[in-house]
Amino acid sequence: MCGRYALYAPGRRIREHFRLEDELDLEPRYNIAPGTHVLVVREDSDGRRRAGLCRWGLIPRWAKDPSIGSKLINARAETVVAKPAFRAALRRSRCILPASGFYEWKIVVESGRTLKQPFFIRPHKDDELFGFAGLAECWVSPEGEIIDTCCILTTEANALVKPIHDRMPVILAPGDYDFWLDPGIQEPEALRPLLAPCPPEQLEAYPVSPKVNSPRNDAPELLAPASM
DNA sequence: CCAGACGTTGTT
DNA sequence: GTCTGG
């Protein structure tokens, strides 16, 4: 799955990679957790790519209780087409979440004790960026409060991630960004081929300190390789 | 038909 | 144990 990630690339790099119209000024983040505001790339009505912020945790339009958002942080690519909670967003409101890397926890049973060892998974190529496939939805509370929300699609783990965890985020090929964001594509089955696990050669993984467990710890040292 | 859920992950 | 918040 994808329940924690990082985005520390300079705004200039993010802009280049995602071909954004506007300047970006972002603080680097090493520990992005659900429930917080995250950067999303969308296509506006003029076909231009725009960056925005959404709360991570999708709240469907029809929800009366926004706390459902804390459960809808991921959508399974294999079943997303059929799920009422994601159906509308998949048709009309796809987005991409820029990332410098993501965390997965490996369950390690050692002398009878169960430990969860966090790993950081990043592009194998230095300075590269990930674009996670995402869905967005705008929720309006009964009092009229507007909340932009999003979630991240997940898929089966590829060969590199599998020893750590059996799920991983959908990492789009840059050549697929346009198609994924195109609001004209309303036939969800046409999007299927984009949602495969990315090639393992594009990734590298290494263990990091359990300091990352604490969602409020956002220090750059979280990226430091740790021994297991 | 209406009522009630609508999700993923991991663990048992 | 289970839900909420970050």
Next chain:
DNA sequence: CCAGACGTTGTT
């Protein structure tokens, strides 16, 4: 994902 709270009443 993990961490941390999880409740009501009455009083300040």
Next chain:
DNA sequence: GTCTGG
């Protein structure tokens, strides 16, 4: 809003 279960 839309699907599932009764």
